Amino acid sequence: MEPRPFLEIDGLAKRFPAPAGGAPLTVFEKVSFDIAKGEFVCIIGHSGCGKSTILNILAGLDEASEGAVIMDGTEVSGPSLDRGVVFQNYSLLPWLSALKNVTFGVRARHPDWSKEQVLEHSYKYLEMVGLTQGAEMRKPSQLSGGMRQRVSIARAFAIQPKLLLLDEPFGALDALTRGTIQDELIRVWSGSDQTVFMITHDVDEAILLADRILLMTNGPYARVAESVVVDIPRPRNRAEIVHQPGYYEIRNHLVDFLAVRSREMAGSDKGNPSGMNRPVTVRPALDGGEEDPVEGPGTDNVFSIAR
Amino acid sequence: MAASLRLKAAVVSILLLVFGLGLWEGLTPTVKSAEEMTEYELLMGGADQEARVPPPSDVIGRAWEELSDPFYDNGPNDKGIGIQLAYSLYRVLAGYFLAALIAIPIGFLIGMSPLMYRALDPFIQILRPISPLAWMPLALFIIKDSQASAIFVIFICSIWPMLINTAFGVAGVRRDWVNVARTHELGPLRTAFTVILPAAAPTIVTGMRISIGIAWLVIVAAEMLVGGTGIGYYVWNEWNNLDLTSVIFSILTIGVVGMLLDAAFGRIQRAVQYQE
Numbered sequence: 237m238e239p240r241p242f243l244e245i246d247g248l249a250k251r252f253p254a255p256a257g258g259a260p261l262t263v264f265e266k267v268s269f270d271i272a273k274g275e276f277v278c279i280i281g282h283s284g285c286g287k288s289t290i291l292n293i294l295a296g297l298d299e300a301s302e303g304a305v306i307m308d309g310t311e312v313s314g315p316s317l318d319r320g321v322v323f324q325n326y327s328l329l330p331w332l333s334a335l336k337n338v339t340f341g342v343r344a345r346h347p348d349w350s351k352e353q354v355l356e357h358s359y360k361y362l363e364m365v366g367l368t369q370g371a372e373m374r375k376p377s378q379l380s381g382g383m384r385q386r387v388s389i390a391r392a393f394a395i396q397p398k399l400l401l402l403d404e405p406f407g408a409l410d411a412l413t414r415g416t417i418q419d420e421l422i423r424v425w426s427g428s429d430q431t432v433f434m435i436t437h438d439v440d441e442a443i444l445l446a447d448r449i450l451l452m453t454n455g456p457y458a459r460v461a462e463s464v465v466v467d468i469p470r471p472r473n474r475a476e477i478v479h480q481p482g483y484y485e486i487r488n489h490l491v492d493f494l495a496v497r498s499r500e501m502a503g504s505d506k507g508n509p510s511g512m513n514r515p516v517t518v519r520p521a522l523d524g525g526e527e528d529p530v531e532g533p534g535t536d537n538v539f540s541i542a543r
Numbered sequence: 544m545a546a547s548l549r550l551k552a553a554v555v556s557i558l559l560l561v562f563g564l565g566l567w568e569g570l571t572p573t574v575k576s577a578e579e580m581t582e583y584e585l586l587m588g589g590a591d592q593e594a595r596v597p598p599p600s601d602v603i604g605r606a607w608e609e610l611s612d613p614f615y616d617n618g619p620n621d622k623g624i625g626i627q628l629a630y631s632l633y634r635v636l637a638g639y640f641l642a643a644l645i646a647i648p649i650g651f652l653i654g655m656s657p658l659m660y661r662a663l664d665p666f667i668q669i670l671r672p673i674s675p676l677a678w679m680p681l682a683l684f685i686i687k688d689s690q691a692s693a694i695f696v697i698f699i700c701s702i703w704p705m706l707i708n709t710a711f712g713v714a715g716v717r718r719d720w721v722n723v724a725r726t727h728e729l730g731p732l733r734t735a736f737t738v739i740l741p742a743a744a745p746t747i748v749t750g751m752r753i754s755i756g757i758a759w760l761v762i763v764a765a766e767m768l769v770g771g772t773g774i775g776y777y778v779w780n781e782w783n784n785l786d787l788t789s790v791i792f793s794i795l796t797i798g799v800v801g802m803l804l805d806a807a808f809g810r811i812q813r814a815v816q817y818q819e
């Protein structure tokens with residue numbers, strides 16, 4: 237028997253009760269996928285399809301209407317320090333300085349640490365996101381959007397969770413900072429056995445970072461329709477990745493999905509020939525975009541996670 | 544620019560003050576000397592003269608007198624202004640802190656629990672509009688001590704703004720910040736102290752500031768009723784003595800102390816304020 241995957245998402249659905257007179261709203265349903273330990277998974281889909289909702293359910297902050305999330309063999313029933321979250325809107329505590337926002341997390345994680353240990357650990361992560369030399373003493377309201385997001389990233393990384401949940405973490409960053417922090421993210425991730433689940437709108441970012449990219453159809457009744465394996469060896473380099481064989485196949489596949497199929501497949505089981513709720517695994521880099529219904533994600537060692 | 548505006552405002556304030564005082568002084572009839580008095584007036588011992596509104600110069604003179612020895616104590620009906628104010632402040636602060644001790648935790652409870660909010664709401668709605676002085680007879684009957692009754696009246700009048708503002712502030716804490724506490728596995732007590740309290744602090748302190756203002760308004764009336772000591776009693780006592788100079792002086796003192804109390808809370812408010 238094969239070992240259970242690190243994270244199992246099984247038949248997730250989110251429905252909102254009907255507003256007076258209307259029909260109940262099903263944001264998404266039949267969302268099932270697995271994530272292996274140490275895997276880096278990105279999820280892409282149009283605005284409003286329910287990505288943040290899925291992430292919040294994984295975090296234990298929101299409850300699914302149906303289905304379950306199982307991490308390390310136990311069902312997720314509430315938030316935990318094992319799952320660190322970078323929220324879409326930063327969610328920094330505005331009355332604390334950037335530094336205090338980070339120590340807030342570190343202290344919660346390591347209640348037994350001395351003040352110096354907490355400070356030292358926090359500074360390590362603030363340096364990682366390039367927030368030092370006085371900026372760390374400022375309140376969030378005195379920081380730019382990008383700087384706030386970096387504090388939020390430092391706070392999540394500093395607690396060293398088993399699973400990192402990132403909701404568009406680089407959305408507010410300029411291209412330069414974005415690149416630096418992407419590199420740092422990869423560096424921190426590859427030096428650990430952390431698993432990352434990240435929402436992004438940026439196709440190139442997803443290809444650069446992810447082992448696998450989940451594609452969601454449009455809502456309502458959104459689903460995770462495809463699981464695209466990024467067969468590009470690591471370490472990947474921003475400048476060179478575009479010259480890698482298979483890069484454009486993957487990129488075209490993603491863009492085509494977002495432009496056309498996400499709409500075509502919306503609210504139906506079309507394009508899911510296996511009839512199961514699992515997303516179809518696609519490896520555009522290997523077979524030029526042909527679907528490969530035999531191998532399901534997480535069932536296996538399909539992912540050679542090259543680090 | 545801002546500084547020059549402030550300077551101009553200060554100049555206008557002083558001009559208004561000088562003009563007002565001058566008008567008051569000018570409109571006040573001067574005291575006739577004994578030779579000028581009619582026979583009737585002499586027979587009345589000059590009582591008519593006493594009943595006039597004193598000019599500001601008299602009030603300033605009295606203020607100087609009182610403030611140069613604020614803590615003298617010549618028996619129950621003749622105590623310095625400092626002693627009277629100390630009595631009033633003691634009652635206000637005692638009642639106020641008792642109220643805070645109860646209002647803030649209960650406000651937290653109401654703010655956190657929609658059930659408790661609904662359950663307690665009818666009581667709050669009925670009790671809140673009652674004039675604090677209406678409680679006085681009941682308080683005197685049950686407590687049987689006029690000092691404690693005055694403190695109780697302060698307690699009852701300062702509890703509502705603090706209770707309501709705390710509940711409002713706590714209920715309005717952004718969901719995101721509570722989620723931050725949840726993802727960091729903070730217990731209920733740590734969440735309350737490290738996230739909800741600082742998040743709701745500006746609203747809570749606003750309630751505390753309103754409460755202290757009301758308490759200072761009510762203490763004067765309460766002390767006029769219960770008597771004995773305090774600035775309210777002092778005003779009433781001087782009125783009975785027909786010493787209007789002292790009445791005006793004590794009115795001004797009440798205003799100044801009220802302003803200082805408010806300023807202190809304004810300072811606390813600024814300290815807990817944060818910008819989103």
Ligand SMILES: Nc1ncnc2c1ncn2[C@@H]1O[C@H](COP(=O)(O)OP(=O)(O)OP(=O)(O)O)[C@@H](O)[C@H]1O
Pocket residue numbers: 252261263281282283284285286287288289290324455
């Ligand atoms: N309380 C609610 N009642 C009804 N519908 C809701 C409620 N909360 C969220 N929704 C709906 O759920 C859907 C998913 O929201 P979610 O925030 O997960 O989208 P998203 O995929 O993260 O979008 P974006 O990319 O813009 O962040 C939205 O269409 C939204 O309208």
Ligand SMILES: [Mg+2]
Pocket residue numbers: 287288289324403
């Ligand atoms: Mg979102």
